[in-house]
Amino acid sequence: MSAARSDQVNAIELAGRSATLERELGLTHFPRLVEAGALDGTSVRAVLAFGRFDGRPTVDLKVEGSVLLTCQRCMRSCECRIDDAVRLAIVADGDDPVPGGYEAAVGDAERLSLAELIEEQVLLGMPLVPMHEDQAGCGKAAPTSAAIEVVSTAEKKQRPFENLRELLDKGER
């Protein structure tokens, strides 16, 4: 699976020069997110700051963005915000010890897939049971038409005054 990824970097080389990379990725880069039910419109931005600790390459990873999932209450799509930061130590084996404060990321440091690293973090940050945060908005019409409804109601509220003026004008005649 890793071999198919075209976004591999050499974490050891990047750590050697304390490089920081930024990536903005959509669903095409995240096959596991698709499997988990992520829908079109999903977009994640990540900042990866490479470093070294105890001889191991490390990555300070920040991910933010939105994952569109199916709301389990109304079955419409709902947006789940992702905003996470984690300190990763790249290890070849999951049993390898990692320095305190770091979490292990198992992978080949010389051919590290950024998308896989980011995808893993997004999966961890996703709600187990996605639902609209705003209960009132759950199951209702799409936000755009709701907004239009509000505008037209406001217009109607102004109309009685116009009508009143018309009536008064007529009364004067």
Ligand SMILES: [Zn+2]
């Ligand atoms: Zn809902």
